[in-house]
Amino acid sequence: MSKEAATQDPYERRALLLHLGDVLETVFCLSQCADEYASIGDAVRGNDALANFTLLGFVDQTMTPRDFIRRASGAFFIWPKALLDETLNRPMLASTVKSDLFDDNASGWRAYVDERRAEVSWFGDDVPEVAASAAPAHAAGEGKDSSERASASETKRESVARKGKGSAKAEADAGKELEGEPSRYATWPWPNKSS
Structure with a gap:
């Protein structure tokens, strides 16, 4: 990572x-209003408060609100941990969103x-382009590359598997700090409070 990229990293x-x-x-x-509307398009047109959420304008407008909620949860649940990793997996952050929310929606993506x-x-960057297709984004896997689907699923499985190891790792990191060796999050991206 170049010096300029390292400087930008915390802001990004x-x-x-x-x-x-x-x-x-x-x-x-x-x-709060998912059961009142048949589609995202209907929800945005029928509820002024939703019009300000640009993400809703990019996704397939025929997707049901409940389907959007499920897909968005799947697309972003790994972000908090991924954004705290020492090395940022940039393609993974975007690919989970693309595969869960923009399948067959190239213009929205x-x-x-x-x-x-x-x-x-x-x-x-480094995320394959979404297939341009007329099929709705919530179609049951149509048009989705199987290797891409497997990669996104594997990434999610790894994240879930790490969840169970998180407390042991946190204890190990805490033990290192007590021994004088700081954890890997001691200074990133915020300055160490003891400095």
Whole structure:
């Protein structure tokens, strides 16, 4: 990583964390009225509060609100841990969103990536383009590359598997700090409080 990229890294991570917060707010607000609307398009047209959530404008407008909530949860659940990893897996962050929310929605994916790149210039790099297709995004796996699906599923499985190991790792890191060796999160991206 170049010196300039290293300088930008904390700001880019912060931008992605703020975006994650926006996604959670979108999911929460949509969940409050999900049963009132048959599709995302209907929900955005029928509820002025939802019109401000740009993500809803990028996804397949025929997707049901409940399906969006499920897909968005799957797309972003690994982000908090991934954004705290010492080395950021940039393609994974974008590929989980693409595979869960933009399957067969190339124009929506491009619009979403363009919006993210206003703050994080590399977002969406090294992620295969979404197939341009008329099929709705919630079709049962049609048009989705099986290796891409397997990769996203494997990434999610690894994250879930790490969850069970998290407490033991945290204890090990805490033990290292007590022995004088700081944990890997002691200074990133915020300065060490003891300095």
